[in-house]
Amino acid sequence: MNIYVSNLSFAIEDEDLKSYFAEYGEVTSAKVITDKYTGRSKGFGFVEMSDDEAAQKAIAELDGATADGRTIKVSVAKPREEKRSKPAYSNNRW
DNA sequence: GTTGAGCGTT
Numbered sequence: 001m002n003i004y005v006s007n008l009s010f011a012i013e014d015e016d017l018k019s020y021f022a023e024y025g026e027v028t029s030a031k032v033i034t035d036k037y038t039g040r041s042k043g044f045g046f047v048e049m050s051d052d053e054a055a056q057k058a059i060a061e062l063d064g065a066t067a068d069g070r071t072i073k074v075s076v077a078k079p080r081e082e083k084r085s086k087p088a089y090s091n092n093r094w
Numbered sequence: 095g096t097t098g099a100g101c102g103t104t
Contacts (some may be wrong), residue, residue: 004101033102046102070098078101 001055004077008032009024009068014043020062021047025054046077 005017015052018062049055056076063074 002101006100007098010097031102033100036103040097042100042102044100044102053104056104075101080104 001049001052002077003047003049003055003060003074004044004078005047005058005072005074007070008041008043008045009070009071010041010043012045012068013046015091016067017047020067021049021058024058024061025051033069053068 008017014030014032017032018027021030023025024048025046028050029048033042034040034076035042043057047055047058048059059074059076062072065072065074070075077088
């Protein structure tokens with residue numbers, strides 16, 4: 001389950017985000033999006049959890065919660081574009 | 095040293 005988290009404080013980093021969600025289940029990865037060039041936080045991030053219901057519970061519990069003085073927004077993330085998947089048109093017509 | 099809507103680098 002991929003989780004999108006926004007409205008984060010700029011002081012929050014990956015391990016902070018992970019520690020918040022780890023209370024509700026196993027966090028396989030947690031990442032705060034930082035600018036590649038300046039290295040500063042963009043104020044949002046992504047968390048991946050292995051247990052789907054733990055993830056949805058974490059979303060329900062952490063959405064609107066306060067982290068570092070900011071009310072964070074948590075929701076299910078949109079899937080990152082997968083370019084490795086096999087083509088849907090796997091016919092041999094052409 | 096700064097700022098505030100959003101969906102990330104493979």
